[in-house]
Amino acid sequence: MKKHILVVPGDGIGQEVTAVGKKVLERIASKFGHEFTYDEALIGHAAIEATGNPLPEETLAKMKASDAVLFGAVGHPKYDNDPSAKVRPEQGLLKMRKELGLYANLRPIKLFDELLGASSIKPEILKGSDILFFRELTGDIYFGEKGRKNDGDTAYDLAEYSRFEVERIARKAFEAARTRRKKLCSVDKANVLETSRLWREVVQKIAPEYPDVEVEHQFVDAAAMMLIKDPRRFDVVVTANLFGDILTDEASQIAGSMGMLASASVGDSTGVYEPIHGSAHDITGKGVANPLASVLSAALLLDISFGLKEEADTIIAAVDQLLKDGFRTRDIADATTPADKILNTETAGQELLKRLG
Numbered sequence: 001m002k003k004h005i006l007v008v009p010g011d012g013i014g015q016e017v018t019a020v021g022k023k024v025l026e027r028i029a030s031k032f033g034h035e036f037t038y039d040e041a042l043i044g045h046a047a048i049e050a051t052g053n054p055l056p057e058e059t060l061a062k063m064k065a066s067d068a069v070l071f072g073a074v075g076h077p078k079y080d081n082d083p084s085a086k087v088r089p090e091q092g093l094l095k096m097r098k099e100l101g102l103y104a105n106l107r108p109i110k111l112f113d114e115l116l117g118a119s120s121i122k123p124e125i126l127k128g129s130d131i132l133f134f135r136e137l138t139g140d141i142y143f144g145e146k147g148r149k150n151d152g153d154t155a156y157d158l159a160e161y162s163r164f165e166v167e168r169i170a171r172k173a174f175e176a177a178r179t180r181r182k183k184l185c186s187v188d189k190a191n192v193l194e195t196s197r198l199w200r201e202v203v204q205k206i207a208p209e210y211p212d213v214e215v216e217h218q219f220v221d222a223a224a225m226m227l228i229k230d231p232r233r234f235d236v237v238v239t240a241n242l243f244g245d246i247l248t249d250e251a252s253q254i255a256g257s258m259g260m261l262a263s264a265s266v267g268d269s270t271g272v273y274e275p276i277h278g279s280a281h282d283i284t285g286k287g288v289a290n291p292l293a294s295v296l297s298a299a300l301l302l303d304i305s306f307g308l309k310e311e312a313d314t315i316i317a318a319v320d321q322l323l324k325d326g327f328r329t330r331d332i333a334d335a336t337t338p339a340d341k342i343l344n345t346e347t348a349g350q351e352l353l354k355r356l357g
């Protein structure tokens with residue numbers, strides 16, 4: 001198969017982990033006889049430094065022209081600590097999502113059995129957890145009008161959802177539930193927010209079209225609690241942009257680390273595949289970031305954008321074998337991990353390639 005992949009590493013550990021994700025794609029291409037071509041483009045702080053724009057037109061054009069995007073992360077401490085900065089790396093990420101129509105963000109919470117001990121949640125509570133989040137990605141408080149009034153002393157961010165936006169993400173979630181354990185949990189805050197009341201109304205209205213799927217509605221505060229108390233009660237979860245952002249960082253602890261969670265952003269055009277984590281300033285440049293979220297994002301890319309299920313499964317099996325062989329990056333290691341089994345970003349990539357064959 002011939003495909004063109006755009007690699008957009010972005011900032012901080014985005015650069016470090018995406019290099020490993022790309023190597024895995026290259027190995028898969030040679031192993032299975034595919035012809036993947038690659039290009040790179042700037043986004044975030046790196047793009048601001050080079051062009052003044054967090055999402056240069058050239059990057060956007062390259063994204064639209066590619067078959068899939070392997071993405072790293074954006075962000076820099078300079079902006080995090082300067083609330084007055086008008087141009088920010090995250091604007092590039094949000095504009096990309098909007099311009100490409102990436103309204104559905106799939107975040108699988110996949111727990112590898114070997115990592116049962118890596119979480120701070122008890123293994124008997126965790127074992128068998130397998131959740132697929134559908135986070136709405138182009139609406140909500142992220143994209144509504146925002147600003148200041150009263151001489152800057154009052155700030156506002158408007159949360160907005162249209163019926164159409166809720167319906168399209170809900171349908172994707174219902175369809176995914178059909179292929180899994182047939183349970184859908186819709187998470188909102190309908191006891192307080194009008195956007196959530198519309199959300200619940202839409203999900204209730206289309207639910208009869210999926211009679212084989214058992215639907216429940218939970219308020220976001222309760223859902224946050226249930227995720228930790230009993231993660232196995234969830235199969236597919238569908239929720240709004242902001243709730244999905246927060247709940248999936250929380251849910252990363254079910255999988256053991258932020259460094260294990262991949263995501264797929266899909267919708268109207270080119271799919272973008274990225275770890276859920278950020279640029280992680282605290283470990284940038286140390287070479288210790290866990291690259292497996294990027295590697296598992298590459299697997300999602302092959303599966304979802306190219307329909308290469310066997311190739312994707314080969315990557316997941318290699319990750320599984322790496323963990324079975326006792327290897328751990330620092331974030332998923334514990335007191336029982338022998339020193340010679342602790343990997344950095346680069347050696348994790350090397351060990352993984354050995355297991356890809």
Ligand SMILES: NC(=O)c1ccc[n+]([C@@H]2O[C@H](COP(=O)([O-])OP(=O)(O)OC[C@H]3O[C@@H](n4cnc5c(N)ncnc54)[C@H](O)[C@@H]3O)[C@@H](O)[C@H]2O)c1
Binds near residue numbers: 017072258290
């Ligand atoms: N999609 C994105 O590009 C994205 C996502 C989240 C945050 N950000 C940006 O990243 C910057 C840092 O944000 P943050 O610190 O809140 O979140 P973060 O996800 O970057 O890091 C949170 C914590 O998880 C750890 N961590 C994250 N990924 C890891 C990995 N692969 N291996 C090992 N440990 C890992 C970090 O060291 C840190 O302690 C901010 O500028 C933020 O805006 C970007």
Ligand SMILES: CC(C)[C@H](C(=O)O)[C@@H](O)C(=O)O
Binds near residue numbers: 094245
């Ligand atoms: C960096 C930020 C804008 C982004 C988000 O909130 O969507 C990030 O946290 C994510 O999860 O991709």
Ligand SMILES: [Mg+2]
Binds near residue numbers: 245246249276
């Ligand atoms: Mg986030």
